[in-house]
Amino acid sequence: MSNKLVYVGIAIFTVYFLAPIYILLLLAFNSPKYTIESVYPPLIFKSPTLNNLIFAFTQYDFIHPLLKSLAVATLVGILALIVGIPAGYGLSKLPGKIAYPIIVVLLITNMMPGLVVAIPISAEFIRLGLFDTIPGLAFAQELVTLPLAVFILQGTFSSIPREIEYQAKIDGASTLSYILRVLVPTTSPGIIAAFLISWMFSWDEFTYAIILSPIHPTWPVEIYLNITRGNILAAIAFSLVFTIPVIILTILLQKYLRGEYLTGGIKS
Structure with a gap:
């Protein structure tokens, strides 16, 4: 039963x-x-x-928003690893009573409405020349994805026995050499999970994209603009194509999206 x-x-x-x-x-x-x-x-x-798709893709520009979304999402994932790996490694070395409050502080950004954060950022980005650019949008989205990546990577690195690092140091490896040659290959599933989470968040992120990149929109913003203009067929076709990469990535890389890689467990 x-x-x-x-x-x-x-x-x-x-x-x-x-x-x-x-x-x-x-x-x-x-x-x-x-x-x-x-x-x-x-x-x-x-x-x-197939007329709906043919009409949408021949009458409306979809290449530029698609390429911009791909570029931004990939850059967000790369930045999350570049910053998140050393940050996660450092936090994994700390006792849980210290590491846990630090991670909570990092995650506070995710609790704030994106609109509240995006408006002051946009004013500063205009001054810095980052408004409506791929790096500018990626930096803004990193405010949300980086804490999640650090959370995952800290838990992943904490699962590696300290004896492995001690043995590497005895053999003459520096901290950087240990991270690049031992830690990263050993924890590659968790690192890939952190990249995928960051990539997928950026792929369908809307609030930062519509405020910080309104002139050359990303794919989600382009779908929204077509809906508001009454181009329903275009919005439907774009939504279908927008969903395909996420489905393909999830199917091909599902072995990395496991609970043990996403829990971000903290040792005490």
């Missing part, structure tokens, strides 16, 4: 999370008269067509 309840629960959650993707596919590949022009649109495919 208990196993049946588990299966029922899994089925319900599966349907709940896959339903939006199914609706998106209906909107993208069904004729508009059965979807956005219908009062009671059917929940099955009728008159499947």
Whole structure:
């Protein structure tokens, strides 16, 4: 009986999370008269067509927003590792009663509304020449992704026995050499998890993007602009393509998105 309840629960959650993707596919590949022009649109495919996608990708610019989103997300992931690896390593060396409050302070940024943070940042970025640029947007999004990356990396590094580092030091390795040649290869799954979390957050981030990059928008902002302008078919097509990279990354790299890499456990 208990196993049946588990299966029922899994089925319900599966349907709940896959339903939006199914609706998106209906909107993208069904004729508009059965979807956005219908009062009671059917929940099955009728008159499947590629005309929606062809129309959207031939009539609207999608290459530049796509490339900008890819560039920003990749830069955010790289910066999260460049800063997060030494920060996570340093925190993993501290006792839990010291490391835990530091991580909590880092995560306070995530508790603040993005709009409150983005407006003063945009004024400063205009002065520095970073407004509406890929590095400027990446630096702003790092305020949210970096604490998460440090949280994951600290827990990952804390799981490595101290004896490994002691042995490396005995063999003559410096701290930098130990991190690059021993720690990073050993904890690569956790490092990849931190990169993926940072990348995926940046990929669909909206608040910082619309305030700090309104002239040359990223992909989420472009979808929003098409919706507000009434270009529903374009928004639907862009949303479908926007979802594909996340699905592919999740499927290919799901072995790295495990609980042990995301818990950020802290040793006392």
